[in-house]
Amino acid sequence: MPQKYVLKLYTVESCSTGVLALRNLKEIISQESKTVFQLEVIDVRKNPQMAEDDKILAIPTLIKKLPPPIKKIIGDLSDKEKLLLDLDLIPQNKNNDVRVRRLQ
């Protein structure tokens, strides 16, 4: 049974960091073959009430609804290792290795 991810990406139309974040996210999704991703891209201008309910401040904002814990990641997601870490896609032991490497 593959793990299921529910993601929401809040952006604004023709926002360069938003476009970049979506591209980076799609790249990771295509690489993670063992995981099922459900991604919803939301334009804040078109769906302001959703942004209100999710308390969105920064653009772009990625919300990991599932699996728990819920997490918000803001920014263009250009650091792929950090993104994998933030999405808990790197296992715990490897996780530590990445941290050590990042500190160096």
Place this chain on the structure above:
Amino acid sequence: MTANVKSISEKTKSADNFLPVRGGVEKNPTGIPGFDSILEGGIPKGRAFLITGSTGTGKTVFANEFLYRGITKYNEHGVYVTFEEQPGDIIKNVRNFGWDFDILIKQKKLVFVDASPDRIPIEESGKYDLSGLVERIKYAVRKVKAKRVSVDAMSMFFSRFSNKDAIRDVIYRLCDELKNLGVTSFLTAEKAGDIGSSLSRYGVEEYVVNGVVELYLESGQQQFIRKMFIKKIRGVGYRSGMVEYDISNRGINVFPKITINPQISRTEFKNRERFGIKGVDEAMGGGIPQGHIVLITGNTGTGKTMFGMHFIDQGIRDGQNAIYIALEEPVAQVKKTAGEFGFEYSKYEKEGKLVFVAPSLIDMRNDDVLNELLNVVKRINAKRVVIDSISSMMSATMNEESVRQFLIQATRFFKSKGIACVMNFLSGTNFGAAKGQLLATNETSLMRLSSIVDGIILLLYVERGQRVKRILNILKMRGSWHSNEIFQYEINGKGIKFGERYEE
């Protein structure tokens, strides 16, 4: 003809109390009591206004009241952007002021943009801006057709993001977007120590907002005294200087300094206000000139209060209403004492001819007292005022300078209304003056008061031939003849009895 006279008197009436509004920017009244009068009408319409201050100054209450008054007084709907407290807590808090935000939300007159700290962990990963917030505020403004936006508190928000450029950008954009939406916005920010407000740390305050008010807390004897200060308002007039404010269970109350047109003085030398003490009035050429401020100074027991009581009594007998500012004794005691000497103060009070003003002796708020005076004068058209005494006012405020300011304001106001004022001042050094040097010793504080007052009546004790005698001299009476003699006087069952010229 009568109509003409009336319209002129109405014109001068308003000219007395208000200076004209300068500049062309339209004002939006906040509806906060007293605040609009120091802002000469309100905050600039369609612009952003910033209020800063340290913790406990009441910034949030200002933000709340700005919206509440807007909706309830002016039917201007509001958006509340909260970076600090959660909407539920705010709604609960303002119930203490009697403001029901729940109903306003149901009526679609008020809406929250909840930007309070998130319980969900946030990771920063690469570049971002804060346009999500801007879009939400724009949406909220459209949703309730808002005319007002309160943002509380900007500074809390800044500490949550590491990207300072994004913060600077959002302040600019937010103020710009709010301006484009045509709403008047009220921003609050914590003032960080002496460095200046948190906003100026980002170098935007001066450029983005159109007005800044700073709130202060000063420690009084028993409680904090709240003061505010308008730092700037672009393109419009306002009254400069510190003013006091208060937060009660009904919200904020700002005590504006009364503005008086210094051009207007209703001093009239032909009209004399009598004490009704035979001899004293004659020694001043018939009494105190109308609109004059006279200081009666003397040691304890010289009869300063008595002179004041005579002055009020005679005034009311002459058909002039009066105000007695009682700082020395409780009002009930003043009335009783007056009664002992045959002055019917209780009766005068019942008839509405005499009004007592009894400010709190601890942490007296000058502006508060001034405003009360203003209202009473308006209500009963008072022509005489007695302040008993300046010395207790000094010990009440523990601040000679603030008393001086109070006196300058009060006396200017009295002059503009042609009110004659007698104020008492306890002077401890005028006892047992040496032979031939009766008036040699005067306190420096008395000398500082001298420029404010038009007249000084000096009461002294002298010890001569195993007896203490009371003597008086009219030291000064601007623009009027007065006797230079030193007179003896007594206090008997009917009050002051004026005596012979004193000779050694």
